[in-house]
Amino acid sequence: MISHDILIVGGGLAGLRAAVEAKSKGLDCAVISKVHPLRSHSIAAQGGINAPLANAPDGRDDSIEKHTFDTIKGSDYLADQDAVEIMCGEAPKIVYEMEHWGAPFSRFDDGRIAQRPFGGADFPRTCYAADRTGHVLLHTLYEQAVKLGIKVYEERTVVSMSVKDGHFAGLIALNLSSEEFEIFEGKACIFATGGYGRVYLKSTNALINTGSGVAVCYRAGVAIKDLEFVQFHPTCLFGTNILITEGARGEGGTLSNAKGERFMQRYAPGKMELAPRDIVARAIQTEIDEGRGLEGGYVNLDLRHLGKKKILERLPAIRDIAIDFADCDPINKPIPILPAQHYSMGGISTNEKAQTEVNGLFAAGECACVSVHGTNRLGGNSLLDTIVFGKIAGEGAAHFIKGSQKAPADKNAILADELKRAEEKKKTFLTREKGVPLTEIRDELRKTMTEKVGIFREERQLKDAVSKIEELKSEAKQLLIGKTDNGVNQTLAKAFEFEGMLDLAEIITKGALQRTESRGSHFRRDYPKRDDERWLKHTIARLTESGPSFEYSKVKITRYEPKERKY
Amino acid sequence: MAPYIFKILRFNPKADPMPYFQEYNVELEPSDSVLEGILKIQDEIDPSLAFRYSCRGAVCGSCAVVINGKFNLACRSLVKNVKTEEIVLEPLPNLEIVKDLIVDLQPFWKAYEKIRPYLIPKVIPEKENLVSPKEERAIDNFINCILCACCYGSCPVVTRDEKYLGPAALAKLFRFAGDIRDKGHTDVLDEIDIESGTWGCDTVFKCVDACPKKVRPTDGIEALRRKTVLRKSKRLIGVK
Numbered sequence: 049m050i051s052h053d054i055l056i057v058g059g060g061l062a063g064l065r066a067a068v069e070a071k072s073k074g075l076d077c078a079v080i081s082k083v084h085p086l087r088s089h090s091i092a093a094q095g096g097i098n099a100p101l102a103n104a105p106d107g108r109d110d111s112i113e114k115h116t117f118d119t120i121k122g123s124d125y126l127a128d129q130d131a132v133e134i135m136c137g138e139a140p141k142i143v144y145e146m147e148h149w150g151a152p153f154s155r156f157d158d159g160r161i162a163q164r165p166f167g168g169a170d171f172p173r174t175c176y177a178a179d180r181t182g183h184v185l186l187h188t189l190y191e192q193a194v195k196l197g198i199k200v201y202e203e204r205t206v207v208s209m210s211v212k213d214g215h216f217a218g219l220i221a222l223n224l225s226s227e228e229f230e231i232f233e234g235k236a237c238i239f240a241t242g243g244y245g246r247v248y249l250k251s252t253n254a255l256i257n258t259g260s261g262v263a264v265c266y267r268a269g270v271a272i273k274d275l276e277f278v279q280f281h282p283t284c285l286f287g288t289n290i291l292i293t294e295g296a297r298g299e300g301g302t303l304s305n306a307k308g309e310r311f312m313q314r315y316a317p318g319k320m321e322l323a324p325r326d327i328v329a330r331a332i333q334t335e336i337d338e339g340r341g342l343e344g345g346y347v348n349l350d351l352r353h354l355g356k357k358k359i360l361e362r363l364p365a366i367r368d369i370a371i372d373f374a375d376c377d378p379i380n381k382p383i384p385i386l387p388a389q390h391y392s393m394g395g396i397s398t399n400e401k402a403q404t405e406v407n408g409l410f411a412a413g414e415c416a417c418v419s420v421h422g423t424n425r426l427g428g429n430s431l432l433d434t435i436v437f438g439k440i441a442g443e444g445a446a447h448f449i450k451g452s453q454k455a456p457a458d459k460n461a462i463l464a465d466e467l468k469r470a471e472e473k474k475k476t477f478l479t480r481e482k483g484v485p486l487t488e489i490r491d492e493l494r495k496t497m498t499e500k501v502g503i504f505r506e507e508r509q510l511k512d513a514v515s516k517i518e519e520l521k522s523e524a525k526q527l528l529i530g531k532t533d534n535g536v537n538q539t540l541a542k543a544f545e546f547e548g549m550l551d552l553a554e555i556i557t558k559g560a561l562q563r564t565e566s567r568g569s570h571f572r573r574d575y576p577k578r579d580d581e582r583w584l585k586h587t588i589a590r591l592t593e594s595g596p597s598f599e600y601s602k603v604k605i606t607r608y609e610p611k612e613r614k615y
Numbered sequence: 616m617a618p619y620i621f622k623i624l625r626f627n628p629k630a631d632p633m634p635y636f637q638e639y640n641v642e643l644e645p646s647d648s649v650l651e652g653i654l655k656i657q658d659e660i661d662p663s664l665a666f667r668y669s670c671r672g673a674v675c676g677s678c679a680v681v682i683n684g685k686f687n688l689a690c691r692s693l694v695k696n697v698k699t700e701e702i703v704l705e706p707l708p709n710l711e712i713v714k715d716l717i718v719d720l721q722p723f724w725k726a727y728e729k730i731r732p733y734l735i736p737k738v739i740p741e742k743e744n745l746v747s748p749k750e751e752r753a754i755d756n757f758i759n760c761i762l763c764a765c766c767y768g769s770c771p772v773v774t775r776d777e778k779y780l781g782p783a784a785l786a787k788l789f790r791f792a793g794d795i796r797d798k799g800h801t802d803v804l805d806e807i808d809i810e811s812g813t814w815g816c817d818t819v820f821k822c823v824d825a826c827p828k829k830v831r832p833t834d835g836i837e838a839l840r841r842k843t844v845l846r847k848s849k850r851l852i853g854v855k
Contacts, residue, residue: 084720086762087669087677101742147743150734150794152751152758159745177758183674184758191733225713254670255654287646290672365674372673372691373648487658530662535629536714539662 093182123422263548
């Protein structure tokens with residue numbers, strides 16, 4: 049059994065920020081991660097992090113309040129406003145802190161941090177490091193973790209969590225290099241495991257983003273919030289769905305269809321290409337669906353007019369991506385793009401202090417749902433979310449430990465039971481000789497989600513998806529992983545994660561079916577209007593014997609009365 | 616779809632006496648990456664095959680591997696660009712094999728930690744430090760490093776001297792020593808003023824060739840040497 053006061057699951061930005069906070073407060077903490085922390089998906093964030101620093105010449109009037117309002121409006125009023133106020137209020141401090149720790153931000157000529165325009169924002173508010181902002185922030189936080197000597201257990205997948213009488217007890221993790229389980233025992237735990245994008249076939253997410261942390265919490269009985277809100281990023285590379293940053297449009301890139309029209313004129317004349325992501329993604333998908341896309345089904349993102357110098361200086365990484373993966377140099381040719389799954393607004397339900405309803409259990413970053421993004425996250429707010437709430441979770445866990453926490457009395461016995469269940473499951477996976485191949489059902493699930501629970505949704509398709517998922521769930525009882533050998537066994541970890549993916553897909557789809565309105569990223573063709581009277585509320589899902597049960601909770605509104613969103 | 620043969624070095628130290636090559640026939644689109652080929656093998660043919668992967672977009676540095684003798688990330692090598700129907704995959708050299716294409720990166724991370732890979736700030740201002748675009752550009756190339764260890768695997772000095780810090784760690788040291796906001800990492804410069812540190816490099820640019828992110832570690836190492844010599848000469852004439 050491995051013991052630390054605070055266990056942090058996930059080594060991306062949120063997890064590392066939590067660890068740095070707890071460790072610098074003198075607490076014993078450790079990070080458990082599926083991959084080396086620098087391989088976490090935070091690394092792939094490109095465009096930037098929002099903070100109203102007012103550094104840009106045309107951004108001098110920006111303020112925390114304006115950032116707060118833009119975020120709430122962008123969320124289509126489902127964000128909890130007290131939490132958004134905290135996030136935006138902390139933004140300048142957090143960005144300065146990362147700069148003091150060495151983050152190499154791009155600069156304006158006067159030496160201050162450069163800021164670029166981003167979707168749904170009234171000012172150039174997005175601080176950036178060319179188009180590799182996630183990369184530099186993750187490296188910077190990892191550097192701080194190395195400096196503080198934070199212990200990392202890498203290449204471990206957490207497969208289950210024990211909760212007893214409302215208290216966190218411990219975790220069971222599969223060590224990927226030995227195929228053995230390890231018990232992790234702690235007084236507090238922070239989940240920072242990222243999103244569930246890989247439940248979808250077409251996603252910008254890293255292959256590791258299976259939502260495993262959210263699923264582990266769900267299976268331990270923790271409330272899961274707003275899972276039906278799934279962000280589709282407007283500009284993903286045709287063919288591979290690799291992200292092409294919103295910063296490309298922030299720098300002046302334009303979208304055009306097969307006729308060469310800048311079609312955003314018809315969808316969001318005020319903000320054009322820099323409308324919020326849900327609106328731009330629907331516009332692109334509509335162009336493609338109505339036959340105005342280019343052959344194969346995509347539209348063009350044109351950067352040519354920015355010129356070689358600006359592209360090389362501000363967007364070098366997406367140029368490399370376009371060249372490496374699509375044989376397309378954006379200096380000479382428009383980039384073929386289309387929308388794909390990108391971000392998980394929903395997740396483990398927390399309050400504005402990153403606390404879940406379980407004592408000693410916290411969650412932060414994309415795996416959590418505070419909610420600060422509501423139904424649609426603004427670009428540049430996810431990096432901010434990870435660092436602000438990672439820090440808050442670290443503080444919260446430290447505070448919890450110093451307080452009079454109560455541990456479940458029979459912790460060791462509970463964890464031994466949990467381990468036994470995991471061992472039995474493992475044995476079944478390793479010895480089963482006949483069944484349904486894992487790859488087959490997994491691909492079927494992903495296809496179903498992309499085709500039927502995508503950008504545009506409607507009752508018939510959602511119902512089809514629900515029955516498909518139920519069918520797959522029953523097939524998964526005979527999951528076959530094939531012949532592996534001892535030593536590194538990644539396939540075994542995939543099998544454990546797959547069960548969780550099925551659960552999450554079920555919650556997303558059933559939640560989407562029940563929500564008979566359109567709001568932000570959730571668009572129902574059969575209910576195209578937002579319905580505040582019935583649906584200005586969060587969806588809360590919990591595990592029961594017969595699948596998820598749903599209830600709804602109030603949205604916290606402080607100063608901004610819901611209004612119709614216009615861009 | 617077109618047929619490809621993946622010839623992959625297999626080795627499970629827990630079971631195999633020696634590494635060996637195993638061939639797999641895979642149908643792939645020419646625009647698929649080598650990583651997609653490996654994933655397809657793991658998914659459909661041989662679930663026991665082991666390799667690291669994560670972002671599949673050439674930023675996380677997990678899938679560094681040797682493809683037909685050349686260092687690259689498996690995700691950014693499209694099979695059509697490999698230009699042979701037989702694709703030979705080997706793990707990074709200079710590191711022990713954990714299993715198949717997975718190597719033990721501990722020596723690489725130890726070298727990285729040794730150079731104190733974090734900013735040692737001169738001051739902590741109220742807002743941000745002011746950095747001119749020119750000062751920003753001085754270290755810009757080294758910021759691109761994703762620590763994939765291609766350079767470490769390619770370096771002949773690492774092969775010869777296992778104590779040598781290797782290209783990535785030294786380039787990272789220059790990233791800090793050359794950062795206008797940093798005190799200069801002078802203690803580390805003094806500590807590694809030895810053959811297995813600043814002076815080990817043969818300047819044969821293998822690392823520059825191997826880097827999938829266009830980082831030029833050799834340039835960083837040369838800059839460290841200039842800094843070290845300058846510090847010594849200043850000391851000789853009594854300048855602090």
